[in-house]
Amino acid sequence: MNELEQLEAMLRARPASLSNEQRRAAYDALGDLFPLAADVRVEQVVAHGVPAEWTSTPVANTSEVILYLHGGGYAWGSLKSHRHLVCEVGRAAAMRTLALDYGRAPEFPFPQALEDAVSGYRFLADSGFKPHQIAVAGDSAGAGLAVALLVRLKEQGLQQPACALLFSPWVDMTVSADSYDRNAQRDPVLNRELMNSLAEQYLGTRPRKTPLASPVFADLGGIAPLTIFVGATESLLDDAIALGRAAGLADVSVRLEIWPKMFHIWPNYHQVLAQGRQGVDRAGRLLRETVDAAHNVRNLVRN
DSSP states (O other): OOOOHHHHHHHSSSSSSOHHHHHHHHHHHHHHSSOOOTTOOEEEEETTEEEEEEEEEEEEOOEEEEEEOOOOTSSSHHHHHHHHHHHHHHHHHHHEEEEEEEOOOOOOOOHHEEEEEEEEHHHHHHOOOGGGGGGEEEEEEHHHHHHHHOOOOOOHHHOOOSSSEEEEEOOTTTOOOOOOTTTTTTTTSSHHHHHHHHHHHHHHSTTTTOOOTTTSOOOOOTOOOEEEETTTTTTTTTHHHHHHHHHHHHHHHHHEEEEOOOOOOGGTTTTOHHHHHHHHHHHHHHHHHHHHHHHHHHHHHHH
């Protein structure tokens, strides 16, 4: 088997029925499986009440930052589980990163994660970062949370960041997309039953189309440019396509890339998968270009 087939076999072999505690432990084990490069610096911080951490590499421009929101269905994932991905996205973009340990469901259901994300953004602003110096990024639920954050910032009259980078975004909690059926045999990670369970933990009795939980149904007009990466074998493929369409119809600049044969958040496995490394490098490069463009626009306006 090649490395992609080996990874998919490993993912398919995971037990289907695990408690939240077991899934959280499994996610955190990735932090042990994928150690950081020796030149990565990690610093713990509290961002307006939210546990968080800075990471940086020697190439990072310290005046620019990526606010990273981890995935895990709003119930799993942590600073530890995603640190190896976050720091390398930062390296590829030549920026610092601030990852948030936002409140997870079911202990902290909607809208706690969103409120924590807003706190993280305000913390960066209060730390001296201008909006054009901030990018937002996330994967899966964290990518959906990133879009919800942009909408919430607009509602609160706050300036948008330079852009948002989204890996395999979950943006529709109705869990009704055709790709759940179309990719049922191809997706080694997600399925409709699992995602319905996660949506229930996060939303409880709230409507599944609540815009700030399912931002594909939100008014996306005026939010920051989006770059979306999604795998062709994912159950969430149609979520990404629907988000790209909704953003485009709202006159938002959007780039959607569908990667052939790739599974959910494949860049997370960049240390053992060539396409993962390529995904991290390309995402970082596109993020870098968008942040530079935002900086240039600002300079033109000022002049």
